[in-house]
Amino acid sequence: MQDGTGTEHHINDVISVETQGPVGLICINNPPVNAASHAVRSGLWQAVELLAGNKTIRVIGLYGHGRTFVAGADIREFGKPPQDPWLPDLCNFLEECETPILCVLHGTTLGGGLEIALSCHARIALPGTKIGLPEVTLGILPGAGGTQRAPRLAGVKAALDLIVSGKPIPAEEALGCHLIDRILDGDPRQVALQGAYAVLAGDLPHKRTGSLKVTPDPAAISAMREHLKKTQPLLFSPHRCVDAIEASTSEMTEGLGQERHLFNACMESPQRAGLIHAFFAERAVSKIPERHALPRPLETIGVIGGGTMGSGIATAALLAGFSVSLTERDETGLSRGVETIAQNLEGAVKRGKISDTDRQSLLSGKLMASVGLEPLKTSDLIIEAAFEDMAVKQAIFSELDGIAKPGAILATNTSYLDINKIAASTSRPGDVIGLHFFSPAHIMRLMEVVVAQETSPDAVATGFKLAKNLGKIAVRSGVCDGFIGNRIMTFYKKAADYMMLDGADPAQIDKALTGYGFAMGPYQVADLAGLDISWAANRRRAATRPPEERYVSVADRLCEVGMFGRKTGKGFYIYNDGHPHPNPVALSFLAEERGVAGLKGRPFSDEDIVNRFVTAMILEAARVLDEGIALRPIDIDAVFLFGYGFPRFRGGPMHTADQIGAPELVRRIETYALEDPYYWQVPKLLHVMAENGSSFEDRNREAL
Numbered sequence: 188m189q190d191g192t193g194t195e196h197h198i199n200d201v202i203s204v205e206t207q208g209p210v211g212l213i214c215i216n217n218p219p220v221n222a223a224s225h226a227v228r229s230g231l232w233q234a235v236e237l238l239a240g241n242k243t244i245r246v247i248g249l250y251g252h253g254r255t256f257v258a259g260a261d262i263r264e265f266g267k268p269p270q271d272p273w274l275p276d277l278c279n280f281l282e283e284c285e286t287p288i289l290c291v292l293h294g295t296t297l298g299g300g301l302e303i304a305l306s307c308h309a310r311i312a313l314p315g316t317k318i319g320l321p322e323v324t325l326g327i328l329p330g331a332g333g334t335q336r337a338p339r340l341a342g343v344k345a346a347l348d349l350i351v352s353g354k355p356i357p358a359e360e361a362l363g364c365h366l367i368d369r370i371l372d373g374d375p376r377q378v379a380l381q382g383a384y385a386v387l388a389g390d391l392p393h394k395r396t397g398s399l400k401v402t403p404d405p406a407a408i409s410a411m412r413e414h415l416k417k418t419q420p421l422l423f424s425p426h427r428c429v430d431a432i433e434a435s436t437s438e439m440t441e442g443l444g445q446e447r448h449l450f451n452a453c454m455e456s457p458q459r460a461g462l463i464h465a466f467f468a469e470r471a472v473s474k475i476p477e478r479h480a481l482p483r484p485l486e487t488i489g490v491i492g493g494g495t496m497g498s499g500i501a502t503a504a505l506l507a508g509f510s511v512s513l514t515e516r517d518e519t520g521l522s523r524g525v526e527t528i529a530q531n532l533e534g535a536v537k538r539g540k541i542s543d544t545d546r547q548s549l550l551s552g553k554l555m556a557s558v559g560l561e562p563l564k565t566s567d568l569i570i571e572a573a574f575e576d577m578a579v580k581q582a583i584f585s586e587l588d589g590i591a592k593p594g595a596i597l598a599t600n601t602s603y604l605d606i607n608k609i610a611a612s613t614s615r616p617g618d619v620i621g622l623h624f625f626s627p628a629h630i631m632r633l634m635e636v637v638v639a640q641e642t643s644p645d646a647v648a649t650g651f652k653l654a655k656n657l658g659k660i661a662v663r664s665g666v667c668d669g670f671i672g673n674r675i676m677t678f679y680k681k682a683a684d685y686m687m688l689d690g691a692d693p694a695q696i697d698k699a700l701t702g703y704g705f706a707m708g709p710y711q712v713a714d715l716a717g718l719d720i721s722w723a724a725n726r727r728r729a730a731t732r733p734p735e736e737r738y739v740s741v742a743d744r745l746c747e748v749g750m751f752g753r754k755t756g757k758g759f760y761i762y763n764d765g766h767p768h769p770n771p772v773a774l775s776f777l778a779e780e781r782g783v784a785g786l787k788g789r790p791f792s793d794e795d796i797v798n799r800f801v802t803a804m805i806l807e808a809a810r811v812l813d814e815g816i817a818l819r820p821i822d823i824d825a826v827f828l829f830g831y832g833f834p835r836f837r838g839g840p841m842h843t844a845d846q847i848g849a850p851e852l853v854r855r856i857e858t859y860a861l862e863d864p865y866y867w868q869v870p871k872l873l874h875v876m877a878e879n880g881s882s883f884e885d886r887n888r889e890a891l
């Protein structure tokens with residue numbers, strides 16, 4: 188950490204100081220991301236006090252060791268009793284320091300890290316640095332002076348964009364809006380030293396950000412408020428961010444006071460807990476029992492089937508830089524697949540993901556398309572996305588067994604079928620795994636990695652590695668009908684159908700659930716996915732459906748008259764002008780079905796709809812957990828957050844269950860059971876939790 192001639196002194200485990208003539212250097216070394224933990228805050232305070240008290244030191248250079256300068260406050264400390272010094276006090280202390288402090292930004296200088304930098308008196312970023320205030324994505328606002336100092340340097344409009352979007356910007360843009368003073372190449376320590384001498388020489392001006400005045404911009408403030416009202420009406424913290432930035436036109440101390448008040452309100456909001464849970468869920472899912480196994484090499488990916496799923500998977504693999512071999516049964520299917528991939532890639536160009544030249548070279552250089560399985564003999568990993576039928580899949584896997592090279596991973600994209608049976612049709616069940624993508628596969632972030640009885644640990648590790656390469660979030664699931672996501676969805680979809688039969692119209696159910704924060708309601712989802720998809724599964728399950736189970740056949744009847752949802756323009760809704768309008772045919776089928784069941788239809792409040800739907804989701808999720816299909820509650824949360832449009836600010840179904848509490852969930856289920864004792868049965872796990880007062884979070888903590 189030191190290669191000069193000065194003296195080095197460790198303040199504590201994470202902060203060290205060094206003197207180089209008139210320059211004092213402070214280094215933060217708190218891997219992995221130099222989060223501003225209590226040790227960092229107290230060590231930094233002491234280091235500045237030490238150097239500021241040394242009359243020979245005329246400038247201080249502050250930098251971070253490792254991959255980044257401080258990436259934010261330590262999120263793990265949120266919700267625990269605060270420990271002095273607080274980050275806001277530290278930032279004020281840095282700003283007040285008589286000795287000028289130069290800060291070097293590198294890596295991802297985010298949140299509290301940027302707030303530290305803004306409190307220093309000059310800032311230099313290394314090329315490639317990403318600079319941002321992402322607090323809003325965690326349900327809070329920059330609470331260590333960020334809402335006051337960013338507008339002082341960059342103006343109200345730029346501060347609004349940075350803080351309300353939460354999106355990091357490149358160093359060049361930060362330079363353009365004066366958040367930083369210079370971009371300089373080198374390692375952080377060298378740049379700190381060089382910058383400090385520039386400050387000493389008067390080449391790099393230094394100033395106190397808090398002493399600057401903000402020019403009011405009421406037009407930008409009200410435009411942002413209007414925008415948020417339309418786009419994020421349910422979220423709490425974006426609106427508070429605007430309030431705090433508006434306060435930056437006051438004196439610094441007054442603005443900081445206002446920021447504190449608004450920050451505390453965000454911290455107390457349940458949305459903060461939900462969003463931070465979602466942040467950790469995204470990272471927790473990779474902590475699987477197989478994480479120490481060595482993934483197999485991955486260069487070429489084979490895809491069997493050129494339908495929507497197969498083409499989407501091939502697109503995702505191409506976009507991640509893999510060579511892809513697409514196969515189909517015949518030329519017609521193959522050209523349809525290639526055409527879909529070409530369209531998907533065009534979409535990626537439009538979204539700015541790739542250039543048109545990239546698109547052309549992916550299509551001509553990385554994609555190989557052929558009829559029959561033979562060309563897959565060189566693929567490292569083969570994903571079958573053929574028709575959802577056990578006999579079809581077994582035939583493919585048995586043929587593949589004779590073609591795929593030794594060590595190739597044989598994956599199925601089945602969404603419901605028993606992977607143990609598919610694996611049994613090969614002589615190498617250890618290589619067989621489920622990789623369940625979600626449609627559109629090149630866009631949706633979730634991928635379930637389904638581990639069958641004999642799947643080897645390195646095959647599982649390879650599935651996770653593939654997900655990482657594709658930019659997806661992989662969740663480990665055991666084998667059952669529908670795995671984690673579709674199994675739970677099949678169950679809660681019934682709760683929606685029963686409410687529909689008992690009196691709530693599909694549009695009311697969808698509206699209540701989107702009002703709760705779901706991206707779409709169950710009937711909008713069904714129309715989008717295609718009613719014909721569940722029609723096939725419904726027919727498959729019909730033979731084993733117990734007589735006590737209520738069954739609502741509106742969707743099946745729509746399929747019988749050719750209404751498959753969006754793809755045919757009609758389903759639960761009609762889409763003649765691009766917008767959904769209730770389909771009278773669906774409503775008449777519903778009325779007929781109510782008549783046959785002797786039901787008049789009773790009113791449901793939106794609250795009742797949400798409670799029944801979410802309770803059903805939690806009920807089946809508790810069973811999935813108890814059976815060991817999901818490793819931990821947080822894995823189930825990740826599935827629903829990243830694959831099923833569950834509102835991120837609510838943290839997922841299991842996090843929501845903890846907010847409701849097991850005793851209340853048991854009470855609800857027992858009440859609903861008075862109407863339908865077959866469907867509403869309290870799962871064993873919820874009974875146990877209600878009795879011993881434990882939570883799903885307790886289970887996460889034990890497992891992680």
Ligand code: 3H9
Nearest residue numbers: 222258259260261262263274295297298299329330331470
């Ligand atoms: C804030 O600053 C509030 C202030 O305004 C006011 C206070 C008063 N804390 O993502 P990765 C962990 S709010 C604790 O896999 P990458 C992470 O959990 C904060 N831990 O790496 C993981 O642990 P594990 C504002 C953190 O390279 C490990 O580091 N800042 C924090 O893909 C590696 O993370 C943010 O919101 C943290 N702040 O991405 C930034 N950050 O290995 C949040 C990370 O045990 N962080 N960890 O699973 C990020 O966006 C990404 O982590 C980052 C690196 C881009 C930095």
